[in-house]
Every structure is written in structure tokens, then in C-alpha cells.
Amino acid sequence: MSITPFQALACPLDGKPLSWSDNVWRCSDGHSFDIAKQGYVNLLPVQQKRSHDPGDSKAMVAARQRFLDAGHYQPIAEAVSHAVLGHAEVQKAASQPFSCLDAGCGEGYYLRQLADAVTNTQPLSLMGLDISKWAVLAAAKQDNKQAPLSSWVVGSNAHIPVQTETLDSVLCMFGFPVLIEFARVLKTGGVLLQVEAGPNHLRELREIIYPTLKAERASKTVVPDGFIHHGSERVSYSIALNGSEETADLLAMTPHLYRASPEGRDRAAALEVLVVTVDVRIVMYMRI
Template sequence: MLFSCPLCHHPLAQVKNSFICPQRHQFDVAKEGYVNLLPVQHKRSRDPGDSAEMMQARRAFLDAGHYQPLRDAIVNILNERLSSHATSVLDIGCGEGYYTHAFADAQPGITVFGLDVAKVAIKSAAKRYPQVTFCVASSHRLPFADASMDAIIRIYAPCKAEELARVVKPGGWVITATPGPRHLMELKGLIYDEIRLHAPHTEQIDGFTLQQSVALNYPMSLSGSEAVALLQMTPFAWRAKPDVWEALSARDVFDCQTDFSLHLWQRDS
């Protein structure tokens, strides 16, 4: 197992239904099959991450297939770029596992890990997708051994560059998905008086070379309930006034465009 102790960073070994390090720190496997590697001293709140309501809204929206082209694009990149000797892939900020399980299904000989800070999301993911190894953990303190991952996927997820460089194998990959300039413009137009385009991609990841950039955009036609679910899973939800929620839920159809930016980074040898 590739897990490392979040307290002392020594390797974790699985003993029956627990993971134990040489310093005797112990982390039990939950009945759903995931392991919680987020010590209380690393939490910023009692229940960090998305709430159950946010997670359920995202699951309903994603299960309807509206972001499947994004998922398929990342699966294709993994199929093209992973070497025949690849053994492990990590999805950071995996939420309820919509993307993660597709990565596992596309790479049956590879161990796929899903990591999220939200316990409610990981609990739900582990119950639904037993083919993935899920853990509750911080994306800023990855509980994995050095040079253990052939690829890491970050869909809107934050992570420290030094942690990516530590965990990804030389020659391995980081795939990021971020909002393109015109992502969800129609939704933003309901909330902001002045619509600002998302800033162009300027990220640099120390220790990695950018090998490919892909723009992915397409229109969506949503029902009122789907539009509400979409709003609930975005940062715009905090700014939306009650009349915006009411207007969206009353819509028969809400047309909205997507605009994703995919970037493929290779770890320097």
C-alpha cells in the first residue's frame, strides 16, 4: 500500500481493518471501505469540505451526464499518456467519485485512489465505487509515499506544487481542469451586475513541464432543477440571492455554456 502516515510520514501497512505505521499511529478502515487520514489537528473546521446537500446536488447533476465530455477527455488523456508500467493514479478533490470511478474502469490494472477532505463525499463514494481506494485527507498534505503516483488528476482542486513534485514519479503526469474564460457565463449573469471572464491560465508548477493544453467547450440545456443543482455546486451559490434560486427553479429550460481548460504537466526526470 502506498499510504503514508499523516502524522509522522512513515509508511502505513494494512493490518486487518487498520492502517498502522512504525510509530503505532493507527487509522481504521470504515465499514464503507475508506480510510480517514485527516487528523483533527489538520482540520480547519469540524466538518471540512462540501456539505451533504452540496454533495447530493453535485451527484444529481453529474449523474445526468452534463460533464461527461470533460470526464471522457481526461480518460482519453490517461489512456494516451500512461505507460504500460503504470501502477497508481490519484484523483485529488474527488468528491463523490463521478470522475474517479471512470479512471479506474478505464485502467483496470492500475490502483486508483480518490482523495477528498469531505468525509460525507468519501463515505458516499466508497459505498458506490468499490473499485477505487478512497481516503479522507488534505490535498495540501498528501498521505502518500514519495514518487508513488504515475498520474495525479486535479479537477478544480487545490494542491501545493511541492506536494505534487514529491508524490509524482519522474516522468509522471499531473492533469488539471480549470474554468475557461467563458465558463457558465449565463449563470454568472444572473448573479453579478458585471460579468467578468475567468482569468487566462497562468499557473506554473515547479518541477513540471507543460506538455499540452486543451480547450473544451460545449452548450448545455438544463431543466430548472438541474440549473439549481449546478448553481449549488459552484462558488456562485454564496452570492446568489433568493430571487435567483426561485427564478432558476421555475425555468423550463436554462441554456448555459461550458468552457474548460485542461493542462497536462510532465514531472521532470
């Protein structure tokens, strides 16, 4: 079974195909992008940034890496890998490797888990994209420089630096979906897999950091334009966090870190043990 970095990148300045040579990606108009010594490429031009240092901070990336490496979200990773590889098995007659983009890859946990789950399916071609340079740097550092698993790219979901209709699958893990771009880069028959928080996700933590919880709205699947609903799965289980460090890491990798009041964060920081529910919905859409 072979796993290779995804190659069909596009210039973030003019959209033209990029070609790789001598550790540099270049387009036909002469724009060039060096591959960093850690093994990633920055395809996020200044005009596409909303801040000087967009995305997760170095501290947030480190917290997520510790939390995920502890295995707390392993069942989610297993369900996602099963869904992706199931689709790859259906498509294995294709002459090209099955390509998958993690759009908002963080430090690369889910792509590494996908690579580890591979058995006898067709070759995979993987790419991790994140707007945070700290996240992509952490992902690239964990890759094998002699035989890298993925192309690691700093870039934006709003302007995905990938050639049109070149991907078989896109993952959006608790991220910010840009459906127009996802539809553009997916092939006909390609699958978008979204992981979304369910109504009880981290409920026990939310009850501690907020004075009250908002009533949950009824969940209804809205199929994006250009797609059909291809299946759904719910993953729900409990985890026990021991020590204030694990709870702090969980809080740091969620939007609740900034939404909670200082008093709420203090209550979370005082916890020595927290049993919390993980409740997510995995939804698959097929590009038509």
C-alpha cells in the same frame, strides 16, 4: 485489465508508510486508522482541519452526484480519461501498475469514468482523496466492496497522505491545487492534470445570478516549479437543464452558490429551462 486500490499510503501524523492488516492501516510508530464499514479510511487528523466538518456538505455532495450522474460533464470525463490512459500506455513497460490520484475526488465520478474507459492498457492503481467525509462516503458506497476500484481516503491536499514519489498521475478537477504536495507525491515523469474553468464556463448562469460579470483576464499558462508543460486541451459545449432542480444542483456544486446574492439565487431558482455553456481547459504538466 486489472484495477486495484492504491496502497502506498502514508501516516498523516509522521509521514511514515502505512501497512494494511485486518481492516486497519498502521505505521511503524503505532498510529492506526480503521477502515470504515463503507470501505474508506479517514486520514485527516484534527490538527489538519480548519473547521469541524470541512469540505462539501452532505447536500452539496448529493447535488453534485445527481448532476454528474445525469451525464452533463461526460465529455470532460472522456477527455480526462483519454489523457490519463494515453500517459499510462506510454508508461506500460513499467513493472508496477500505473497509479492515479484524484486530489479532490468528490463522490468519485471521474475515477469511475476512468475505470470504465480502460481497455488494454496496463493495470491501474487508483485513489480518491477529499477533505469532505460526505464526499468520500458517497464515493465508497458506490464502489464494489468485493472488488473495490479505489482506495477512498478522507484527507487534505495540503498534507496528502501518500508516500513520496509513488504516483504516476494526479488529477485536480476544479479543485484547489497544492503544487508542492503534487510535486512531492509524483514520480519523475509523472503527470499532473488540472481541469480549470474557461472564460465562458457557465456564463449564462453567471449572467443570471450576478448584476454584472467581471472582465475576463487573459489566460496564461504558468508552469509550476518542478514541472514542464506537457499539453493542453479545451473542452467546450452546451447543455440544456430542464427544471429548476437541475439548475439548483449545478449551482450547489459551484462556488457561485455562496458568492451570489439571495436575489441572484432566487432568479436562478425560478428558471424552468437553462441552456448553459460548459467551457474548461485541461492542462497537463510533467514532473521533472
